[in-house]
Amino acid sequence: MVSEHVTLPPFQALIDEHWRDVARLARALAGPVDGDDVAQRAWEKAFAAYPGLTSARNLRSWLLTITARCATDVHRARRPQTPLDDAPPVAVDGPDAADWPDAHLWQAVNELPERQRFAVTLKYVGDLDHHGVAAALDTTPAASRRLVSDALATLRTRLGVHDE
Known part of the structure; x- marks a missing residue:
């Protein structure tokens, strides 16, 4: 070869x-x-x-x-290092308002489960296709689609956005 x-x-x-x-x-x-x-x-x-x-x-x-x-x-x-059963979830500070003007949206993104947060951010901030998201998260493109879909559904619910 x-x-x-x-x-x-x-x-x-x-x-x-x-x-x-x-x-x-x-x-x-x-x-x-x-x-x-x-x-x-x-x-x-x-x-x-x-x-x-x-x-x-x-x-x-x-x-x-x-x-x-x-x-x-x-x-x-x-x-x-040790799980805390009664501890509230900790949200990561989102981007600065100067970089991302919709603080309410980013607060909701920060409250997503980690893999959903990473998937939706890679897809829409990183502009990766599902193959790229899957590679970054060590998963399949189908799982990437599901993570993004679930994240968007949760965000729509939390932000009161309804499809018409």
């Missing part, structure tokens, strides 16, 4: 093209306090893995998947 040499753009070109997407998704998933750290961690992981890539297709999706996984790591680190 003959291996083909993959031509990747310079890493700086990747940063220049996608830094806004990575920063926006990191802040949407991890909140304004941890968003910058998540974005930085994502770029570090991407830089380390970049020379070993075997395909230059869909680098944006690859970066956003790394970003989502870094945000997941932050959320896992926040969880208490």
Whole structure:
């Protein structure tokens, strides 16, 4: 089998093209306090893995998947080590009002279960298709569709939006 040499753009070109997407998704998933750290961690992981890539297709999706996984790591680190049965759910601070003017919507998004919150954010903030969302969440595209659908149904109910 003959291996083909993959031509990747310079890493700086990747940063220049996608830094806004990575920063926006990191802040949407991890909140304004941890968003910058998540974005930085994502770029570090991407830089380390970049020379070993075997395909230059869909680098944006690859970066956003790394970003989502870094945000997941932050959320896992926040969880208490022992479960607290009577503890109320803790919502992550959402994006700053300057970045996302609809604070009421983002409060409702922050109250979604973690996988639904990540799925809907990857889909609509990260602009990933269901295959990209599935890759980021280590699930199937069908499960991604279900997570997004359930999240949207919950948001419609909480925000009083009715289909007509």
